[in-house]
Amino acid sequence: MSALSREQVAHLAGLARIQMTDAELDKMAGELAVILDSVAQVGEVTAQDIPPMSHPLPLTNVTRPDVVRPLDERLTAQQALSGAPAQEDGRFEVPRILSED
Amino acid sequence: MSTNAIQPVLDYDEVLESFDPVMGLEVHVELSTHTKMFCGCPTDFGAEPNTQVCPVCLGLPGALPVVNAVGVESVIRIGLALNCQIASWCRFARKNYFYPDMPKNFQTSQYDEPIAFDGYLDVEIPSRTGDGVEVFRVEIERAHMEEDTGKSLHVGGSTGRIQGADYSLLDYNRAGIPLIEIVTKPVRGAGERMPEVAKAYVAAVRELMVALDVSDARMEQGSMRCDANVSLMPKGSAQLGTRTETKNVNSLRSVERAVRYEMMRQGAILADGGTVRQETRHWHEDTGVTTAGREKSDAEDYRYFPEPDLIPIATTTEQVEALRATLPEPPGLRRKRLQGEWGYSDREMGDVVSAGAVDLIDASVAAGATPAASRKWWTGEVARRANADGKELGDYALTPAFVAELDSLVRSGRLNDSMARQVMEGVLAQEGSPTEVADARGLELVQDDSALEAAVDAVLADNAAIADKVRGGKVQAAGALIGQVMKATKGQADAAQVRALILSRLGVEG
Amino acid sequence: MTTDLTRLSAAQMAEQLASGAITSVELTQAHLDRIAAVDGAVHAYLHVDAEGALATAREVDELRARGEQLHPLAGVPIAIKDIMTTTGLPTTAGSRMLEGWIPPYDATVVARIKAARLPILGKTNMDEFAMGSSTEHSAYGPSHNPWDLDRIPGGSGGGSSSVLASFQAPLATGTDTGGSIRQPAAVTATVGTKPTYGGVSRYGLIALASSLDQGGPCGRTVLDTALLHELMAGHDPLDSTSIDQPVPPVVEAARSGDVAGLRIGIVKELTGDAYQPGVQANFDAAVAALTAAGAEVVEVSCPHFQYALAAYYLILPSEASSNLARFDAMRYGLRVPPADVALPSAEQVMASSREAGFGEEVKRRIIIGTYALSSGYYDAYYGQAQKVRTLIARDFEQAFTQADVLVSPTAPTTAFRLGEKLDDPMAMYLNDIATIPANLAGIPGMSVPSGLAAEDGLPTGLQVLAPAMADDRLYLVGAALERMLQEQWGGPLLDRVPEPTQLSKEG
Missing domain, CATH: 1.10.10 (Arc Repressor Mutant, subunit A)
Known part of the structure; x- marks a missing residue:
């Protein structure tokens, strides 16, 4: 019931931006089938009228004032770029972007 | 692919003979808060790259968002001004997709629980007879909070555009700046006036944002952006046509032109028996056409889910009413009131509105100028220049106080009309206040x-x-x-x- | 008094520092020497910062000499789980993706530890992005259980549990998404607490599943754990989910250990055949000890717990798939261009970097999460799992009307052998069966040693659960049990842990 085809796994890997070889896709499809069969148990629970729980604590309205954080609690350009794989002129250098958003 | 070749268009009148246009507009407004939506970084325009960032807006591992209280207040006020309902409880949601200008590879937004929904905005378009206006009601689907992306600079290649670039450079100063997305319900029944309605709607939203003092809403600076969804419905059909979403429409004039162009382009396809592709299109101001972008396939899947790192927003009736009390007079009503107070004809008021001079005249009158003189000066030389330069009246050295001063110089008899015009030129040339210009240029009526x-x-x-x-x-x-x-x-x-x-x-x- | 400083409890170290009997430099150096001697065998640390730890120690000694007021734990060394950002120290979360990454900011928890001047010995090993129960999913190789180096030290916080059990640090930090503090504590005879969700700031804790993750303290004694809990906990305006209330009186509770009249509920669904005989036997003995200490025992039922594992393994991967999207080789971390493309696009570099940087378990969970959130499946999977979550929280609410705390074995088995479950993800997931419900409901839980299993001589743990914001009750029960059982055992279990160097290494 929960088996995924290699094509489905390939589609998911695309959405998740993970390159995978055909062999990896096949292996993943097999493992996912077992896991999905198990987690599909949640469907056995009758829960139509049960509200979904997205947050463990019933808090509301946690906001901060619109006040600029002092510089030492933010990052300088140098700090921001400190882990960058590549940079140029204070900006992050990334490979060419294929298509406009 | 030849989708970006110049496409045939159908004559506008022919489009309307066979089709009814349907339009949906998405307007993004950048709030002018001091800090970003989810972190305490400043939002100043034009800072050095990557100097207004922190672990949160840079999406560093471990960083967490906290909501800007003024962002929430602003969207509630916008919602109320758009005659919307305000949700008593709502959550943020993550919109998941990968893009280099988005540090977390998800956008924190709202999905099925927008904070404001089901409203309307009445917009005015010039009446067919040319004098006076007609009111067209645009229904609002929702207004919700989200965050802006960073900016990319495409380097190399011949065009400097995204296609053919060798690599890109990213600046995240803009990432996380509060955005309010305002979405209309499908707008129908405007017929041949649809492009005008589009422009009037965007202009009205812009005017509202300025009146609410929540955004400077400057399209040319990107602090207000518009995406236009357009489709054509064959006359007599109840079936909605395939729509396209045109992006990059960044002036009021472009809104009108882009909607008109899409109607004509789609009309040509449909008249030829073809099908419109569901896709994103990009507007080109220079050539006046749209070109194909990303295909909006059904496979596009943002995997929205409630943002676990942010706490739900709950509003009480008292809070909402307190914010409602802070709303300015609706711009339409205010214009009617001011027209009466100033004694302008419909045509005069129309000129004032289209010049964007209402607030400036209001301030000039408050500073002591007569309504007539205020209108004369603000819709005169400075308006001509603003129109020619693509700028706004407020971008010049003329201020309401200077207008009042100039008017007073005329009324006291020191300057006559032609001298006053010379003084105005001097003021616009940044030579100083009217009195300073008059003194420096030796302009004074013979009083002896x-x-x-x-x-x-x-x-x-x-x-x-x-x-x-x-x-x-x-x-x-x-x-x-x-x-x-x-x-x-x-x-x-x-x-x-x-x-x-x-x-x-x-x-x-x- | 023992001459080996590393054998002292953190509370004893703090006392001796305060009295001037020892200096922080001596204490820190003793731990660095211990690390040098045994960590080759245990592999609990991913990074050791001798210089930084000694610098803090010297500073503490100088301040103390000047008579400055210091935090009670000032000068007591600590190990930090590698999931917490530390300026100046690499933070990898056990992933190749972040190899060599030095964060430009401190996690709030780390900032508090630094402000209290605890010398930071180093960063501890963990399963990659905290996905696992054994540390075998660490990109840098597994840690070894000091009780038997061929066995797992638990996970994901196996580095923190094994530094404690091998006396390489008296205190360590952890994070617990489904048991990553408690299960490692159970299999190493140490103590670990998952506080109430929101009790400890998550700011700077590399997120696995935002609605489940919670940082917490690890120690060798209940009091030590309480002392660290108090230091780590408290409101943080940088974390929207942080609780803006006073920290429950955990230290006071740990010093008291008075359980007279306390109603202790045994969760029916968390006992029985699924539990190894020695685990169950030690649990029964521990409950008997608590009864002897004056607690009242009742049985409670939580019928929806049978769906907890399924709900958890939908919610966790869903949130993780989104949280881990930021590792895309654009701004930080590993960038690996595809091998066979001349001028690769950003999209291609993202995909090949994520292929190279993530381990198999991480990819597996990202794909499951992507599936569970995708349109057409959301309602059946993620949406339904969140409803089950509500039912589990209601089960707890109901149970807490009958009992002040709930107890169960922490893990179904003692430490298994390295490699034993590596090829069977579902078997690995079953380790968390008893710890997961607390994360789903957001309530606090603790694991405290309950003995050594008769059949294999390996440690077992008892889990205590309390209502949200009643973390102090965990320490009441933990302290009572520790006192009662140590009387029976004639001292702490860890007195019996073998010297790691005396054991042969795996393989």
Whole structure:
């Protein structure tokens, strides 16, 4: 019931931006089938009228004032770029972007 | 793919003979808060790259968002001004997709629980007869909070555009700046006036944002952006057509042109028996066409889910009513009130509105200028320049206080009309205040009556024949005498005063 | 008094520092020497910062000499789980993706530890991005259980549990998404607490599943754990989910250990055949000890717990798939261009970097999460799992009307052998069966040693659960049990842990 085809796994890997070889896709499809069969148990629970729980604590309205954080609690350009794989002129250098958003 | 080749278009009238246009507009407004939506970084425009960032807006591992309280207040006020319902409880949601300008590879937004929903905005379009306006109601689907992305600079290649670039450079200063997305319900029934409605709607939203003081809403700076969804429905059909989403529409004029173009482009496809592709299109201001972007396939899947790192927003009736009390007078009603107070005709008020001068005139009148003078100055030279330069009236050195000062100089008799115009030029050239310009340029009406009387007497003596005609009742002949006096005084006299003096010397009633 | 400083409890170290009997430099150096001697065998640390730890120690000694007021734990060394950002120290979360990454900011928890001047010995090993129960999913190789180096030290916080059990640090930090503090504590005879969700700031804790993750303290004694809990906990305006209330009186409770009249509920669904005989036997004995200490025992039922594992393994991967999207090789971390493309696009570099940087378990969970959130499946999977979550929270609410705390074995088995479950993800997931419900409901839980299993001589743990914001009750029960059982055992279990160097290494 929960088996995924290699094509489905390939589609998911695309959405998740993970390159995978055909062999990896096949292996993943097999493992996912077992896991999905198990987690599909949640469907056995009758829960139509049960509200979904997205947050463990019933808090509301946690906001901060619109006040600029002092510089030492933010990052300088140098700090921001400190882990960058590549940079140029204070900006992050990334490979060419294929298509406009 | 040849989708970006110039495409055929159908004549606009022919489009309307066969189709009814349907339109949906998404407007993104950047709030002018001091800090970003989910972190305390400043939002100043034009800072050095990557200097207004922190672990949160840079999406560093471990960083967490906290909601800007003013962002929430602003969207509630926007919602109320758009006649929306305000949700008593709502959550943020993550919109998941990968893009290099988005540090977390998800956008924190709202999905099925927008904070404001089900509203409307009445917009005015010029009536068909040319005088007065017609009101068109645009229904609002929702207004919700989200965050902006960073900016990319495409390097290399021949065009400097995204296609053909060798690599890109990213600046995340803009990432996380609060955005309010305002989405209309499908707009129907506007027929051939759809492009005008589009422009009027965006202009009205813009005006509202400025009145609410939540955004400077400047399309040319990107602080207000518009995406236009357009589709065509064959006349008599109840079936909605396939729509396209046109992005990058960043001026009021473009909104109107882009909607019109899409109607004509889609009309050509449909008239030819083809099908419209569901896709994102990009508007090109220079060529006036849209080109194909990403295909919006059904496979596109943002995997929205409630943002676990942010706490739900709950509003009480008291909070909402307190914010409602802070709303400014609706711009439409305010315009009607001011028109009455200022005594402008519909046409005069229309000119004032289209010049974007309402607030400036209001301020000028408050500073002491007459409504008539205020209108004259704000819709005159400065409006002509703003139109030519693609700028706004407020971008020039002229201020309401200067208008009041200039008007006072005229009314006190120091300047006549032509001198006032010279002073205005000086003010616009940033030479200083009206008084400073008048002083520096030596502009002052001759106030010394004896000097003026001497000049009048000299002219009467030199032109006895004309003086006799005037004495004989041909009062209009006095014009020649007035002109001579003005010439003799190098224009520094008040023409009305000169006329009165001549007539009195000749014993004629004025 | 023992001459080996590393054998002292953190509370004893703090006392001796305060009295001037020892200096922080001596204490820190003793731990660095211990690390040098045994960590080759245990592999609990991913990074050791001798210089930084000694610098803090010297500073503490100088301040103390000047008579400055210091935090009670000032000068007591600590190990930090590698999931917490530390300026100046690499933070990898056990992933190749972040190899060598030095964060430009400190996690709030780390900032508090630094402000209290605890010398930071180093960063501890963990399963990659905290996905696992054994540390075998660490990109840098597994840690070894000091009780038997061929066995797992638990996970994901196996580095923290094994530094404690091998006396390489008296205190360590952890994070617990489904048991990553408690299960490692159970299999190493140490103590670990998952506080109430929101009790400890998550700011700077590299997120696995935001609605489940919670940082917490690890120690060798209940009091030590309480002392660290108090230091780590408290409101943080940088974390929207942080609780803005006073920290429950955990230290006071740990010093008291008075359980007279306390109602202790045994969760029916968390006992029985699924539990190894020695685990169950030690649990029964521990409950008997608590009864002897004056507690009242009742049985409670939580019928929806049978769906907890399924709900958890939908919610966790869903949130993780989104949280881990930021590791895309654009701004930080590993960038690996595809091998066979001349001028690769950003999209291609993202995909090949994520292929190279993530381990198999991480990819597996990202794909499951992507599936569970995708349109058409959301309602059946993620949406339904969140409803089950509500039912589990209601089960707890109901149970807490009958009992002040709930107890169960922490893990179904003692430490298994390295490699034993590596190829069977579902078997690995079953380790968390008893710890997961607390994360789903957001309530606090603790694991405290309950003995050594008769059949294999390996440690077992008892889990205590309390209502939200009643973390102090965990320490009441933990302290009572520790006192009662140590009387029976004639001292702490860890007195019996073998010297790691005396054991042969795996393989």
